[in-house]
Amino acid sequence: MFRPRTALAGAAAVAVLFTAACAPSGPPAGESAVSDATLTIATTTDVVNYNPLIGNSRSDYWITNLMYPHLLSIQPDGSKGPELAEKWGYVNDTTGFYEIKPGLTWSDGQPLTAKDVAYTLNAVKKDKPAGTLYGQLANFDSATAVSDTRVEVKLSHPDASLIPEVGFWGNVVPQHVFEPAGSVAKFANDGSKGGWVSAGPYVLTSVQRGQSYTMKRVDNYPLVPGGKGKAAEVVYRVYPDVNTEILALKNGDVDVIANSLPPAQVKQLQSTPDIKVAEVPGLGYSHMTYNMTKPDLAKKDVRLALAHAVDYDAIRRVVLQGQAVSTGSSQLMPVLSAYYDKSVTEYEYNPDLSRQLLTQAGYKPDGNGNFPLSFRLIYSLQDPVTTQWATIVKDGAAKAGVTIQLQGIERNTYLAMTDKGDFDIYAGNFAIMDDPATNMSLAYLPGGAINYSYVDDPALNALIDKARVTFQQPDQIPIMRDAAKLVRDNVYDNIMYTQNLYVAYRSAWSGFAVKPSELLSIVNPVSVASATKAG
Amino acid sequence: MTMSEVVPETTTAESTVDETPRPARTTWRTFRREPLGISALVVLVLLVVMAIAAPLLAHYPTGYGDVVLAPPSGAHWFGTDSLGLDVYAEVVWGAQQSLLVAAASSLIAIVFGTLLAVVGAYFRRIDAVISVVVDLFLSLPILPLMIMVAALVGPSTMTIILVIAAFSWPEVTRVVRSQALSVVRLPYVDAARLMTSSPVWIITRHVIPAVSPLILVSVVITSSRAVLTAASLAFLGLGDPNAWSWGRILYEAQQAGAMSTAWWLPLFPSLAIFLLVLASTLLSTTYNDARNRKRSRV
Numbered sequence: 001m002f003r004p005r006t007a008l009a010g011a012a013a014v015a016v017l018f019t020a021a022c023a024p025s026g027p028p029a030g031e032s033a034v035s036d037a038t039l040t041i042a043t044t045t046d047v048v049n050y051n052p053l054i055g056n057s058r059s060d061y062w063i064t065n066l067m068y069p070h071l072l073s074i075q076p077d078g079s080k081g082p083e084l085a086e087k088w089g090y091v092n093d094t095t096g097f098y099e100i101k102p103g104l105t106w107s108d109g110q111p112l113t114a115k116d117v118a119y120t121l122n123a124v125k126k127d128k129p130a131g132t133l134y135g136q137l138a139n140f141d142s143a144t145a146v147s148d149t150r151v152e153v154k155l156s157h158p159d160a161s162l163i164p165e166v167g168f169w170g171n172v173v174p175q176h177v178f179e180p181a182g183s184v185a186k187f188a189n190d191g192s193k194g195g196w197v198s199a200g201p202y203v204l205t206s207v208q209r210g211q212s213y214t215m216k217r218v219d220n221y222p223l224v225p226g227g228k229g230k231a232a233e234v235v236y237r238v239y240p241d242v243n244t245e246i247l248a249l250k251n252g253d254v255d256v257i258a259n260s261l262p263p264a265q266v267k268q269l270q271s272t273p274d275i276k277v278a279e280v281p282g283l284g285y286s287h288m289t290y291n292m293t294k295p296d297l298a299k300k301d302v303r304l305a306l307a308h309a310v311d312y313d314a315i316r317r318v319v320l321q322g323q324a325v326s327t328g329s330s331q332l333m334p335v336l337s338a339y340y341d342k343s344v345t346e347y348e349y350n351p352d353l354s355r356q357l358l359t360q361a362g363y364k365p366d367g368n369g370n371f372p373l374s375f376r377l378i379y380s381l382q383d384p385v386t387t388q389w390a391t392i393v394k395d396g397a398a399k400a401g402v403t404i405q406l407q408g409i410e411r412n413t414y415l416a417m418t419d420k421g422d423f424d425i426y427a428g429n430f431a432i433m434d435d436p437a438t439n440m441s442l443a444y445l446p447g448g449a450i451n452y453s454y455v456d457d458p459a460l461n462a463l464i465d466k467a468r469v470t471f472q473q474p475d476q477i478p479i480m481r482d483a484a485k486l487v488r489d490n491v492y493d494n495i496m497y498t499q500n501l502y503v504a505y506r507s508a509w510s511g512f513a514v515k516p517s518e519l520l521s522i523v524n525p526v527s528v529a530s531a532t533k534a535g
Numbered sequence: 536m537t538m539s540e541v542v543p544e545t546t547t548a549e550s551t552v553d554e555t556p557r558p559a560r561t562t563w564r565t566f567r568r569e570p571l572g573i574s575a576l577v578v579l580v581l582l583v584v585m586a587i588a589a590p591l592l593a594h595y596p597t598g599y600g601d602v603v604l605a606p607p608s609g610a611h612w613f614g615t616d617s618l619g620l621d622v623y624a625e626v627v628w629g630a631q632q633s634l635l636v637a638a639a640s641s642l643i644a645i646v647f648g649t650l651l652a653v654v655g656a657y658f659r660r661i662d663a664v665i666s667v668v669v670d671l672f673l674s675l676p677i678l679p680l681m682i683m684v685a686a687l688v689g690p691s692t693m694t695i696i697l698v699i700a701a702f703s704w705p706e707v708t709r710v711v712r713s714q715a716l717s718v719v720r721l722p723y724v725d726a727a728r729l730m731t732s733s734p735v736w737i738i739t740r741h742v743i744p745a746v747s748p749l750i751l752v753s754v755v756i757t758s759s760r761a762v763l764t765a766a767s768l769a770f771l772g773l774g775d776p777n778a779w780s781w782g783r784i785l786y787e788a789q790q791a792g793a794m795s796t797a798w799w800l801p802l803f804p805s806l807a808i809f810l811l812v813l814a815s816t817l818l819s820t821t822y823n824d825a826r827n828r829k830r831s832r833v
Contacts, residue, residue, distance in 0.1 A: 241789065242792040243789060243792055243793075243794040243795050246792055246795060246796070247795050261792065262617075262790070262791050262792035262793070264603055264604055264617040264791050264792070264793060265791070265792045265793065265796065268796050314598075314599055318599040318600075318601070318603060318618055318619055319599075319617075319618065321603070381772035384790035384791065384792075387772075387776075387787075387790060388617065388618060388787070388790070388791070390776070391597075391618070391776070392598065392599060392618075394777075395597050395598045405777060406776040406777055407689055407690070407776070408690065408772055408776050409686070409689065409690075410686045410772075413686060413687070
């Protein structure tokens with residue numbers, strides 16, 4: 001899961017566990033020649049923070065990702081693969097480990113060792129930066145570099161998700177740069193003290209705020225064939241509006257649009273000469289939660305009535321242009337193939353059933369057939385897809401006799417209102433929800449960072465707690481399925497779809513390595529470093 | 536065009552009091568000889584009729600349609616949007632919301648702005664305070680402030696009306712005050728003071744009627760500006776998401792990334808806004824000239 005600011009995240013392949021090592025999902029073979037080409041990538045926002053441990057916008061993530069490597073990468077089904085780490089797993093229930101590649105260096109010539117990894121994890125635990133990684137460290141105690149390539153992690157409690165999730169979500173930062181700066185929660189890392197230091201394929205060298213971010217190739221990036229990026233330079237150019245981005249791509253001013261395309265533009269761009277469109281598998285979901293601290297929404301029948309008043313098929317077919325799949329109203333999305341439970345089905349769109357449920361709950365309609373129920377639905381104005389389907393939700397509820405007042409809000413205000421529970425219905429999405437046990441503990445346990453329904457069901461709590469300490473995936477799957485069914489049947493959450501995304505690039509470029517989600521898509525470090533320009 | 540550009544030396548106090556017994560008729564006679572003014576009036580009337588008769592002209596755009604981003608055709612005169620909804624229906628129903636915001640916000644701004652203007656002109660001791668407040672408001676960066684207020688309070692029709700009104704009245708006050716200042720110094724107002732000690736009577740019976748042509752011009756100009764401002768706020772996503780407006784159509788086109796690929800989406804609501812603002816400006820200019828025939832002949 002990633003959501004700006006609170007991005008905490010799912011975890012993973014709980015299957016892994018006691019030891020795991022996978023073959024790298026490298027870039028396409030061939031095309032290993034380096035070039036003098038410049039890869040220009042469009043983004044809609046400026047970088048807010050250059051510190052990857054507290055970054056909170058898409059641009060932050062994309063640019064810092066090219067400099068600060070992750071220990072693990074992710075596969076389309078949520079399982080983890082090697083990146084900086086070659087091996088990872090658990091020695092016992094409360095001790096995990098990572099073994100990183102030998103011979104790595106930062107761009108200033110300093111070696112990248114297990115000490116950097118241990119420093120990063122310990123510093124995040126100590127300084128509590130408001131980023132994704134800190135959210136993963138609940139059961140983390142300490143990390144120790146036992147050699148130049150091996151880090152051992154002590155856990156305060158058994159946690160089957162911690163090692164893979166921390167490995168995926170955490171960037172490794174250079175100890176020799178971050179430690180002298182003090183708290184990692186406060187270090188801006190804005191390059192003001194001698195520029196940036198990178199262990200990725202590119203290093204940021206020049207910033208023109210509101211205009212562009214220029215990154216030069218680093219000579220030592222062993223994760224791609226040839227040991228360095230193919231393009232000599234990567235420039236992120238800021239276009240505040242997606243319409244302008246599309247025009248810039250068509251005109252050849254940029255080579256790639258990093259943001260996913262609006263669904264209605266995909267077909268049009270697919271048929272545009274010199275433009276290619278790549279499909280990026282979704283690994284997250286869009287959902288609505290009903291605030292159960294509100295007396296009406298505390299009633300299961302009311303939540304069920306609202307869930308049955310949403311035309312899910314229309315949302316996927318019209319708003320998303322068929323670029324989304326139903327999750328069966330379950331957190332266990334079809335992409336999580338090992339966990340997916342076909343027997344759990346989506347809430348049927350049936351406003352008449354909604355009316356029956358409301359009548360059954362004791363509500364009486366007025367002369368116009370409207371029940372005395374009015375709810376305020378909040379969503380972010382920076383989320384165009386949700387903005388569109390919110391009107392369909394409103395219209396569906398109206399057919400069931402329920403009034404929904406739409407409240408689209410600027411993103412930061414939306415996040416603040418969400419954290420305060422200042423809503424009746426919350427609509428939003430998460431980019432990556434890869435580990436069911438972690439996600440459910442965050443979403444449904446009391447005090448969970450994204451428990452927006454404020455649910456506290458002892459039966460559900462027990463299932464989630466049990467799953468967190470179940471290290472073998474075959475044992476964990478039935479527990480997660482029971483939990484997901486409980487959530488679905490009680491409408492503790494209303495998970496609507498997984499969106500498959502599309503990104504566009506100039507056809508002169510090739511060699512991109514697609515990873516799931518908008519965060520990684522074709523702008524993940526290996527993909528950017530592998531991209532080559534014809535001619 | 537700013538209001539001060541439209542109204543300078545328009546209806547002088549002398550013209551108000553020294554006119555023939557039927558100045559309105561004279562004005563109308565002059566006005567109707569101006570084709571631009573008449574055309575503007577016709578356009579405005581048509582837009583108002585369209586807003587009022589929206590239920591007869593188109594079904595309220597709701598839900599979704601099966602053909603998204605379809606270009607204009609016999610079935611959809613203005614094409615469809617990214618939800619497959621009929622853009623013609625959105626423009627027709629958007630007129631209602633746009634004109635409502637224009638009328639309500641300009642009404643509030645005019646009432647409040649005029650009240651402060653005439654009170655300030657009549658009671659010179661509080662005029663200085665009012666002038667400072669007006670100058671203060673006029674020096675504020677209005678659009679960012681409106682955006683901030685609308686974002687903090689949350690978008691709704693009432694919010695938009697109040698926000699626009701709150702930042703529109705100072706212009707009205709400044710223009711009306713300058714006219715009222717010359718009116719309160721005229722002999723007939725002095726004569727009125729001998730007849731009564733009630734400032735309310737003098738202001739309502741003598742001062743406000745003398746500045747009423749200016750108020751009328753202000754209403755038109757403030758309304759057209761309100762439409763532009765409301766469209767700007769809606770385009771930024773700060774319009775009422777529960778009602779169609781011209782700005783919302785533009786906003787949704789922008790959000791869908793369809794501005795460059797579906798030309799009909801930005802075109803028709805923009806045309807509606809353009810027509811309304813142009814007609815309002817022409818109407819007020821022509822009316823102004825008709826009131827002040829000397830100026831119109833220059």
